[in-house]
Amino acid sequence: MKTASQTRSLNWLIALIPLSALVVFFVVPMAYMAVVSVFKNDPVAFFEPAFVLDNYAKFFAPFYFTVSLRSFIQAALGAGIVTLLGFLTVLFVSDQSRWLQRLWVLLLLSMLCLSEVIIAFALLILFSQSSGLPKLLGWLTLWDNPRSLYPSFGAMMAGYVMLGFSIAALMLFPQVSRRDRAVEEAAQGLGTPPALLFVRVTLPMFRTALVAAYLTLFIYFLGVFVMPTMLGGPQNWNMTVIIQDRAVERFNMPLGAALAMIMLTVTAALLGGIAWLNGRQDKAEDRT
Numbered sequence: 001m002k003t004a005s006q007t008r009s010l011n012w013l014i015a016l017i018p019l020s021a022l023v024v025f026f027v028v029p030m031a032y033m034a035v036v037s038v039f040k041n042d043p044v045a046f047f048e049p050a051f052v053l054d055n056y057a058k059f060f061a062p063f064y065f066t067v068s069l070r071s072f073i074q075a076a077l078g079a080g081i082v083t084l085l086g087f088l089t090v091l092f093v094s095d096q097s098r099w100l101q102r103l104w105v106l107l108l109l110s111m112l113c114l115s116e117v118i119i120a121f122a123l124l125i126l127f128s129q130s131s132g133l134p135k136l137l138g139w140l141t142l143w144d145n146p147r148s149l150y151p152s153f154g155a156m157m158a159g160y161v162m163l164g165f166s167i168a169a170l171m172l173f174p175q176v177s178r179r180d181r182a183v184e185e186a187a188q189g190l191g192t193p194p195a196l197l198f199v200r201v202t203l204p205m206f207r208t209a210l211v212a213a214y215l216t217l218f219i220y221f222l223g224v225f226v227m228p229t230m231l232g233g234p235q236n237w238n239m240t241v242i243i244q245d246r247a248v249e250r251f252n253m254p255l256g257a258a259l260a261m262i263m264l265t266v267t268a269a270l271l272g273g274i275a276w277l278n279g280r281q282d283k284a285e286d287r288t
Contacts, residue, residue: 030264037257046253055258064242068263071222071238072270078160079217083210085161086168087176091202094177101177108173111166116226119162123231127155151233159227164217171213175206211278215271222267239263 037055039047058064093104126132127149138146149155187201188194203210228238239259247256 033257034261036254037261039254041252041254043251046251055255056262058255059259059262064239064259067237067242068239068259068266070236071240071263072266074156074160074228074236074238075218075221075224078157078164078221079214081157082161082164082168082217083214086165086213087172087206087210089165090169090172090176094173094179105170105173108166108170112170116163116224120159120226120230123155123159123162124150127158127231150231151236153232153236156227156232156236159231160221160224163224163227164220167220168213168217171216172206172209175209179205208278211274215274219267219271222263 036047038051038053040050040052041055042048059068093101096104127134129135129146129148132149134143134146134149137143183205184197184201187197192201222238223240224238225240225244228236228241243256243259243263246252246259
């Protein structure tokens with residue numbers, strides 16, 4: 001029989017495995033990127049060891065500042081659309097029979113097997129002028145002058161929805177499927193209109209799950225590369241595409257590292273602020 005000390009030692013040993021992976025695959029690369037971000041650029045050797053802040057100063061140039069702001073807006077909008085669509089769909093599915101719910105979960109899991117590249121190519125075919133939706137609408141005489149629907153902001157947002165819908169739905173489904181319907185029935189019995197019932201009763205019940213799904217998708221969409229490149233076009237490129245272009249295509253590793261560090265810092269600050277506000281609201285509700 002194991003003693004308490006042996007059990008604690010085994011627990012520490014098991015905990016060291018993910019901790020070591022975190023250090024090797026996250027902390028070390030991030031530290032190396034932070035160091036490179038203050039080096040001088042050298043097109044031949046990628047960088048020259050130094051300590052300069054010019055790379056960080058370039059972030060405040062109109063071009064990089066605009067791209068970073070666009071990245072956050074696109075990610076926030078995409079996360080909001082996907083979270084809302086996923087929540088409404090899960091509400092509907094959770095009221096169906098058990099076998100239909102199981103089938104729905106299997107379909108969502110199968111969607112996770114599709115990579116970003118596969119989804120982007122599928123949407124390229126769907127939005128293309130020669131073989132997709134525009135050609136079909138033209139054949140049905142519903143579009144006089146059909147043309148390709150990409151690159152465009154709408155095509156990119158469609159890619160975001162296809163990419164993140166299964167993630168949002170799977171995150172929300174467990175809690176929504178176990179919800180207490182008596183609360184909604186009671187509010188409905190008191191004469192609450194359906195619109196107010198959804199806003200004042202249903203949404204607050206799942207605020208924590210919705211915030212978690214939204215923040216997960218927000219971070220995910222900030223790092224999306226293929227959708228802005230293939231479906232959005234240069235006018236909709238996010239900072240991820242620009243970092244790859246500066247670091248790899250233009251051989252400026254220090255600038256790419258500096259831009260990545262700034263985006264990481266701003267993202268962490270935003271998430272920390274949202275978590276703090278959400279915590280304060282939870283405490284206020286507990287007091288009341």
